[in-house]
Amino acid sequence: MSRPSSLAVRTTALGLAVAGVMAVVAGLVSVRLVSTAARDVIQESLSDQADVMAAQLGDTAIAGRRVTQILAGQGVAVVRAGPNDGLVGADQRAVRAARRAGLADVTADRPLHGSAVIDGARLLVEGRVVDGRGAVALVRETETAKGTGRKLVTNVLLALGAGMLVAAVAGLLLARLLARPLRRTADVAVAMSHGRRDLRVPPEGPRELVEVGQSLNALADALQHSESRQREFLLSVSHELRTPLTAVRGFAESLADGVVTGGEVPAVGRTIEHEAGRLDRLVSDLLDLARLGADDFRLDVTEVDLTVLVAESARVWHSRCLTVEVDFRLESVPPPVVVHTDPRRLRQVVDGLAENALRATPAGAPMVLALRTTPDAAVLEVRDGGPGLSDEDYRLAFQRGVLHSRYQGVRPVGTGIGLALVHGLVTRLGGGIDAGPAPEGGARFSVTLRRSGPRH
Numbered sequence: 386m387s388r389p390s391s392l393a394v395r396t397t398a399l400g401l402a403v404a405g406v407m408a409v410v411a412g413l414v415s416v417r418l419v420s421t422a423a424r425d426v427i428q429e430s431l432s433d434q435a436d437v438m439a440a441q442l443g444d445t446a447i448a449g450r451r452v453t454q455i456l457a458g459q460g461v462a463v464v465r466a467g468p469n470d471g472l473v474g475a476d477q478r479a480v481r482a483a484r485r486a487g488l489a490d491v492t493a494d495r496p497l498h499g500s501a502v503i504d505g506a507r508l509l510v511e512g513r514v515v516d517g518r519g520a521v522a523l524v525r526e527t528e529t530a531k532g533t534g535r536k537l538v539t540n541v542l543l544a545l546g547a548g549m550l551v552a553a554v555a556g557l558l559l560a561r562l563l564a565r566p567l568r569r570t571a572d573v574a575v576a577m578s579h580g581r582r583d584l585r586v587p588p589e590g591p592r593e594l595v596e597v598g599q600s601l602n603a604l605a606d607a608l609q610h611s612e613s614r615q616r617e618f619l620l621s622v623s624h625e626l627r628t629p630l631t632a633v634r635g636f637a638e639s640l641a642d643g644v645v646t647g648g649e650v651p652a653v654g655r656t657i658e659h660e661a662g663r664l665d666r667l668v669s670d671l672l673d674l675a676r677l678g679a680d681d682f683r684l685d686v687t688e689v690d691l692t693v694l695v696a697e698s699a700r701v702w703h704s705r706c707l708t709v710e711v712d713f714r715l716e717s718v719p720p721p722v723v724v725h726t727d728p729r730r731l732r733q734v735v736d737g738l739a740e741n742a743l744r745a746t747p748a749g750a751p752m753v754l755a756l757r758t759t760p761d762a763a764v765l766e767v768r769d770g771g772p773g774l775s776d777e778d779y780r781l782a783f784q785r786g787v788l789h790s791r792y793q794g795v796r797p798v799g800t801g802i803g804l805a806l807v808h809g810l811v812t813r814l815g816g817g818i819d820a821g822p823a824p825e826g827g828a829r830f831s832v833t834l835r836r837s838g839p840r841h
Contacts, residue, residue, distance in 0.1 A: 403552065424527050428509050432498060434461065435511035435523045456523065464488065466520040478503050479524035486510035491520045500527075566590035570598055573605075582609040626667060629660035670802050673733075674785070677809040684727045684813065688837065691763050692720035694728060694735070695756045702739045702754060710748040712770075716755035722763050724834045730810050731834075737807045738767035738830045745771035745796065751825050758836065765832040768823035772796065779820045779828075783808035804830075 434456065456463060462479035464472050466488055474480045486499035488510070497512025512522040566589045573584045582605055586598035636653045639645040645653050676682045699715040706713035739754065746752050750770030757764050774782065781787045785805035807830075811818040816834040823829035 407548070424507075424509070427525065427527060428498065428500075428511070431461065431509055431511045431523050431525050435496075435513050435521075438463070438523060439513035439515050439521060460525060462524045464522045464524055466491075466522075474524075476524070478506075479508065479522075482508035482524050483510055483512065483522040486512070486522075488512045488520055488522045491522075497522060563590065563594070566594045566598065570594070570601060573601060577601075577605055577608070582612065626664065629664050629667075632660045633657050633664075670806050674802055674806045674809065677806075677813060682813065684730060686725055686727050688723050689726050689728045689731065690720055691722040691724060691756055691765065691834075692717055694732060695754060695765070698732060698735045698739070699754055701736075702743070702752070705743065706752055709743070711743060711746050712749065712751040714751055714753045716753060716757070716766075718756055718758055722756065722758055723837050724763055725837045726814050726816075726834060730814060734807050734810050734814075734832060735765065735767070737803045737810075738832075741803055741830075742767050742769035742771070742828070745769055745827060747771065750827070753823075753825060761836060762833050763836050765834070766829060768825050768829045769827035770823075770825040771827035773822055773827045774820070779822075782820045782828075782830075783818070 438456065457475075462474055462476035464474035464476075464480050464483040466472055472480045472484055472488060474483070482501040482503050485501040485503070486497060488497055491497045491512040491514055493514045496514070497510060499510045499512075501508055501510060507527050509525050509527060510522055512520055514520050566586075569589075570586050573586050576584050585602045585605065588595045588598060590598075636645070636657050640650070640653060695715070695717055699713075703713045703715075735754070739752070742752050746769040751768075752770070753766070753768040755766040755768065757766070774788075778788060778791065783804050785802055788804070808818055811832055814834070816832055818830065818832050820828060820830050
C-alpha cells in the first residue's frame with residue numbers, strides 16, 4: 386500500500402493547481418480581449434487612412450501615387466475599382482479580400498468597413514468612393530494584432546510561472562502553519578496511546594484545529610478520570626478479596642499446624658466456609674458485571690408472578706434481619722402481578738438491593754421490601770432506615786465504586802460493584818431503576834418493570 390502524501394504536498398499542489406487554472410483562464414480572456422481591441426484599433430486607423438487617401442486621390446494623381454507608396458511602406462495595399470466592376474491592385478490577396486468584402490458595392494453614402502479571410506489570414510478592408518475615379522480600398526492584414534496576441538501569450542506564460550512559484554511558496558508556508566498544530570496533536574494522541582495522560586494540546590491554529598485539540602484534551606481528561614476510578618475500584622476489590630483470603634489462609638494454617646483441635650474444628654470449618662462463600666459471591670459479581678455488555682449474556686425470560694418472588698425473598702431476608710436485630714417489613718399487593726422477566730436475575734437484583742440496605746441499616750431501624758403496581762408497571766422497592774445519601778450520591782449511586790470510595794471508613798460499605806451490577810441487570814431486563822430518600826429516613830431503590838398479566 387502506497388504511503389499517503391503529506392499535508393504540505395497536497396496544499397502546495399492545490400495552490401499550484403488553483404494558480405494555474407486562474408492564470409490560464411485570465412490569459413485566454415485577456416488574449417481574446419486584447420486581440421479584439423487591437424483589431425478594432427487597426428480597423429479605425431485604416432479607416433482614417435482611407436479617408437485621407439480618398440481626399441488625396443481626389444486632388445491630383447501625383448498626390449495619389451505618393452500616398453499609395455507611403456501606405457505600401459506601412460504594409461497597406463491599395464485596390465482600385467476599375468471599369469466593368471474590375472478590381473486592380475499590386476497585391477492579389479488584397480484584391481481578393483476587397484472583392485470578397487464588397488468593394489464593388491461601395492457608394493458615397495455607404496463606405497466599406499469590413500474584413501475577409503484569405504488563405505487562412507484575416508485582412509481588414511476599408512473602401513471609399515473617389516470623386517470621378519470610382520472606388521478605392523485599403524487592405525491590411527491583422528498581423529499587428531497577431532503580434533500583440535503573441536506578446537500577450539508570452540506575458541501570460543511569464544505571469545503563470547511567477548504565479549505558480551508564489552503559489553508553491555504560499556502553499557508550503559500554509560502547510561507548515563496547518564501541519565504544526567496537527568503534528569503536535571498527533572504526538573499527544575500517540576503519547577496517550579502509550580499510557581500518557583498528563584499531556585494536553587495547546588489551543589493554537591485555526592478554529593477547526595483548536596476544536597480538534599479541545600476534543601482530544603477532553604478525551605484525555607475523561608480517560609484520566611476513568612482510569613483513576615478503575616484503579617480505585619481495583620484497589621477496593623483487592624482489599625475485599627484479601628480480607629476473606631486472609632481469614633481462610635489463617636484458619637487453614639491453624640488446622641494444618643494442629644493449633645485448632647477437638648471441638649474448635651467445626652467452628653473453624655464454618656468460618657472458612659463463610660469466607661469462601663464471600664469470595665465466591667464477589668467473584669460471581671465481578672464476572673456478571675464483566676459479562677453484562679456481552680452478546681452472550683444469557684437471560685431466561687418467562688412469566689413471573691412478582692408476589693411469589695417477593696414472598697420467597699422476604700422469608701430469607703426476614704431471617705437475616707433477625708440475626709442483626711433489624712426490623713424487617715414486607716409490603717405487597719394481592720396476586721398475581723405478572724411480568725415477563727428472568728426470575729433468577731430478578732432475584733439477584735432484589736438480593737443485591739437488600740444486601741446493600743441491610744449493610745447500611747443499624748439495629749432497631751426498619752428495612753422494607755415492597756411491591757406496588759401502577760396501571761402499566763410493577764414497582765419493586767427496597768427501603769431502609771439507615772443514614773441515607775446526599776442528592777449527589779443518589780445520582781451517582783449506580784456508578785461502579787463511587788459510594789465505596791466516598792464512604793469507606795465512614796460507614797459499612799460493600800465491594801463497590803453491587804449497585805452497578807444491579808443497574809446493569811435491570812437495564813438488560815428492560816426495566817428501570819432509580820434511587821432517592823425513603824420515608825423510613827434512609828435510602829430507597831425502586832425497580833420498575835412493565836406488567837404483562839392481569840391488572841389489579
